[in-house]
Amino acid sequence: MIQFKNVSKVYENGTKALSNVNFTINSGEFVFLVGASGAGKTTAVKLILREILPTQGEIIVNGRDITKLKKKEIPYYRRNLGVVFQDFRLLPDKTVYENVAFAMEIVEARERDIRRQVPSVLSMVGLASKAESYPHQLSGGEQQRATLARAIVNNPSILIADEPTGNLDPDTAMDIMRLINMINHRGTTVIMATHASEIVDAMKKRVITFKKGIVVRDEEKGGYANEASNI
Amino acid sequence: MKLRTYKNFFKEALRNIFRNRVMSLASIVAIMSALFILGVVLILAFNLEHIAGGLESKVEISVFLDKDIGSNQARAVVEQIEKNDGIYEIEFISKEEGLAQWKKELGEKGDLLEGYEGNNNPLPDKLILRIEKPEYVDGIISILNDIPEVDKVNYSQEVVDSISRIVQTTRLVGLLLMLMLIIIAMIIINNTIKINVYSRRREIRIMKYIGATDSYIRWPYIIEGFTLGIFAAFFAGALVIGGYNLLLSRAGQMAGNYAFFNLFQLLPTEKMIYDISLTFLLVGCGVGIIASIISTRKHLKA
Ligand SMILES: Nc1ncnc2c1ncn2[C@@H]1O[C@H](COP(=O)(O)OP(=O)(O)OP(=O)(O)O)[C@@H](O)[C@H]1O
Ligand SMILES: [Mg+2]
Numbered sequence: 001m002i003q004f005k006n007v008s009k010v011y012e013n014g015t016k017a018l019s020n021v022n023f024t025i026n027s028g029e030f031v032f033l034v035g036a037s038g039a040g041k042t043t044a045v046k047l048i049l050r051e052i053l054p055t056q057g058e059i060i061v062n063g064r065d066i067t068k069l070k071k072k073e074i075p076y077y078r079r080n081l082g083v084v085f086q087d088f089r090l091l092p093d094k095t096v097y098e099n100v101a102f103a104m105e106i107v108e109a110r111e112r113d114i115r116r117q118v119p120s121v122l123s124m125v126g127l128a129s130k131a132e133s134y135p136h137q138l139s140g141g142e143q144q145r146a147t148l149a150r151a152i153v154n155n156p157s158i159l160i161a162d163e164p165t166g167n168l169d170p171d172t173a174m175d176i177m178r179l180i181n182m183i184n185h186r187g188t189t190v191i192m193a194t195h196a197s198e199i200v201d202a203m204k205k206r207v208i209t210f211k212k213g214i215v216v217r218d219e220e221k222g223g224y225a226n227e228a229s230n231i
Numbered sequence: 232m233k234l235r236t237y238k239n240f241f242k243e244a245l246r247n248i249f250r251n252r253v254m255s256l257a258s259i260v261a262i263m264s265a266l267f268i269l270g271v272v273l274i275l276a277f278n279l280e281h282i283a284g285g286l287e288s289k290v291e292i293s294v295f296l297d298k299d300i301g302s303n304q305a306r307a308v309v310e311q312i313e314k315n316d317g318i319y320e321i322e323f324i325s326k327e328e329g330l331a332q333w334k335k336e337l338g339e340k341g342d343l344l345e346g347y348e349g350n351n352n353p354l355p356d357k358l359i360l361r362i363e364k365p366e367y368v369d370g371i372i373s374i375l376n377d378i379p380e381v382d383k384v385n386y387s388q389e390v391v392d393s394i395s396r397i398v399q400t401t402r403l404v405g406l407l408l409m410l411m412l413i414i415i416a417m418i419i420i421n422n423t424i425k426i427n428v429y430s431r432r433r434e435i436r437i438m439k440y441i442g443a444t445d446s447y448i449r450w451p452y453i454i455e456g457f458t459l460g461i462f463a464a465f466f467a468g469a470l471v472i473g474g475y476n477l478l479l480s481r482a483g484q485m486a487g488n489y490a491f492f493n494l495f496q497l498l499p500t501e502k503m504i505y506d507i508s509l510t511f512l513l514v515g516c517g518v519g520i521i522a523s524i525i526s527t528r529k530h531l532k533a
Contacts, residue, residue: 049440072444075439075442075443075444075445075447076444077442078439078440078441078442079441079442081442083440083441089433089436089437089440090437091434091437092434093246102441103441103442105236105239106438106441106442106443106447107442108232108233108236111235150441
């Protein structure tokens with residue numbers, strides 16, 4: 001469960017990115033965060049990742065106020081989250097297999113589990129045949145599949161995706177969405193920030209719409225509202 | 232952390248070293264230079280101490296007793312002196328023995344001393360004290376001066392003093408030089424790691440996203456510093472010990488030609504190789520590790 005309670009974020013330079021934001025996302029939900037460029041979606045994502053702290057308010061994740069996490073606890077907190085970005089962020093000098101295995105090495109999984117789990121996630125995302133390829137040898141869609149594999153390999157309770165389809169053509173984007181949907185069906189909470197109205201409209205999931213840092217709409221089975229596209 | 236994790240760290244560290252060959256080499260050369268100076272200082276100090284030790288064992292104080300005391304009284308004085316620390320040998324030369332020695336030294340002209348035997352003997356009883364270390368000399372001399380039967384005390388201090396001064400100065404200058412070079416080495420390693428961290432800042436960010444702890448991120452860099460230190464210690468050791476062996480063989484050749492070189496016996500390599508290797512390894516790895524810890528602390532923040 002993720003809960004924003006009166007969350008505001010003002011950046012050091014005075015930019016008000018979020019103002020008094022409230023929402024609750026239950027376990028197993030699939031939620032889109034939409035809004036025009038600069039509306040505050042990425043800011044919300046960074047807050048959940050505990051990359052930044054809110055200026056005000058509480059952020060409760062799985063029962064803990066993560067704004068009160070000690071610095072030492074942050075890495076352990078993040079192991080509950082799978083993260084996917086627009087720009088893939090794979091380690092360039094590791095193969096697909098190594099990139100995924102790396103996420104397990106960091107949490108010191110057993111060698112045996114790594115050897116079992118990595119091929120299984122890779123085939124789940126349809127990348128089994130590319131296990132030994134390096135990121136630069138992959139298409140954008142394949143790279144994003146690899147990041148998805150890395151994001152879920154440790155079975156996180158929450159998957160956070162910031163514009164995961166931003167660099168992909170529509171067909172590839174829909175493939176990735178099917179994958180994310182499948183991950184959601186396995187019980188993982190999914191939070192996805194996006195501009196892609198077709199995707200949002202097609203998926204019929206809960207949509208939280210931001211405008212200039214304020215939540216202006218929060219709908220079950222919503223669509224990409226007009227408020228999101230106008231500035 | 233698990234053993235396998237450390238194995239991965241080592242792989243990572245070696246990969247880093249190889250990827251930034253030029254900076255790695257610069258770091259190794261920097262530590263090596265510092266170690267080289269340290270080695271030269273050590274060898275100089277060892278040898279000077281060896282020479283000084285030879286001289287020190289010859290530190291002698293000559294004590295002349297009053298001419299008019301008897302042999303019982305003289306023996307009492309010897310016993311009194313013996314009780315003091317720092318004296319490892321007392322040689323008693325009675326006036327008779329002294330005269331006999333003198334005669335011997337004069338050889339053919341020994342008969343010049345005819346008639347000075349017995350009560351006419353002009354020589355005092357003499358003691359030669361052999362002292363363990365020059366530090367004891369001053370104390371012993373003041374004790375000797377307080378003994379009424381002691382007439383005169385002779386001691387030549389200069390040689391010993393100047394040698395121990397040379398040893399001290401060499402050590403000081405060498406240590407300062409070495410400290411300077413260690414600081415330079417640290418700066419270069421710091422730069423190596425900084426470049427490394429900078430070129431991998433994307434990777435480090437990704438590692439943080441997927442939940443790597445700071446120490447997990449730092450370990451490879453610390454191992455990198457340690458490895459650079461080992462390499463430097465190894466090369467510096469080979470250089471210093473090889474160089475010294477060469478010097479020894481040259482000195483050996485010269486000793487054949489010039490008597491001067493026989494004056495001071497250089498220490499054989501075996502006497503120092505253990506100390507030098509150990510010091511190099513400790514200092515080399517220490518410098519590497521400390522520099523890595525400092526620079527990762529600085530550059531991994533974010
Ligand atoms: N590090 C920062 N320092 C200062 N201002 C920032 C920072 N990051 C974002 N902002 C500002 O905060 C506001 C919200 O930015 P944010 O990145 O959350 O928007 P977004 O909804 O993700 O936009 P986009 O759709 O373009 O990714 C913007 O006005 C942006 O300029
Ligand atoms: Mg954004």
